[in-house]
Amino acid sequence: MLLAIDIGNTNIVLGCFDGGHILFRERVSTNQQATDLEYATRIRMALDIYHLHPEDITEAIISSVVPSVTATLRQAIGKYLGCETMVVGPGIKTGLSIVIDNPAQLGSDLVVDAVAGIQEYPLPLIIIDMGTATTLSVVDSKKRYIGGIIMTGAAVSMEALVRRTAQLPKIAFEAPKHVIGTNTIDCMKSGVMYAGASALDGMIARIEEELGESCTVVATGGLAGVITPLCRREIILDDDLLLKGLYLIYQKNKG
Numbered sequence: 001m002l003l004a005i006d007i008g009n010t011n012i013v014l015g016c017f018d019g020g021h022i023l024f025r026e027r028v029s030t031n032q033q034a035t036d037l038e039y040a041t042r043i044r045m046a047l048d049i050y051h052l053h054p055e056d057i058t059e060a061i062i063s064s065v066v067p068s069v070t071a072t073l074r075q076a077i078g079k080y081l082g083c084e085t086m087v088v089g090p091g092i093k094t095g096l097s098i099v100i101d102n103p104a105q106l107g108s109d110l111v112v113d114a115v116a117g118i119q120e121y122p123l124p125l126i127i128i129d130m131g132t133a134t135t136l137s138v139v140d141s142k143k144r145y146i147g148g149i150i151m152t153g154a155a156v157s158m159e160a161l162v163r164r165t166a167q168l169p170k171i172a173f174e175a176p177k178h179v180i181g182t183n184t185i186d187c188m189k190s191g192v193m194y195a196g197a198s199a200l201d202g203m204i205a206r207i208e209e210e211l212g213e214s215c216t217v218v219a220t221g222g223l224a225g226v227i228t229p230l231c232r233r234e235i236i237l238d239d240d241l242l243l244k245g246l247y248l249i250y251q252k253n254k255g
Contacts, residue, residue, distance in 0.1 A: 011029060034072065114145050175190075201231050
């Protein structure tokens, strides 16, 4: 079995594959101060919940935007599972044609998303990944990654709003019944949720206008499931997109 891990700034996504079948997907908090033993314990807990044994895991792959955690997790995997870990980065075959100014600047998570998107969905394609930042990646009809957009993530916007105002409370990420709020909480929910959805609708329209053709739009990431349903544009929700990409990349490079 293959253990696939995506290390983000806020969360780490753990997934396990048996062949091409995903057995589970779980999120844990990213902690740059955690030791390899602490991360090994988190992996053990995830496997225990799904009644899997450490000896079942014989392969592992990581994509990461937090280099300091990458080495710690590799050590944790080696210590607990006893297998080597492939890390998405220079020297790894992805099959993705990247035609931006500096391909080395493209985050490994965006590379992995694009690899899975090309495999799973019709092109051209817009991939929305809603994490600490919200990113939109554009893959053209020739399977080329041609660029994208980086926006402030909804959770970061909310954190900044609460921190920099004296009387606004922290709220849950859920849509109010009406766009026009009649109390402080609903006004904030509308501002975060509907404004976020409207921003996505607007950026999708502008991307398509620039490309001169309609795109398939796919969303993934922690907050995609609560914000994209509010969009007026049809958006496919795929929580496992990045894990699927990690599986595909591992298959391209194994052996």
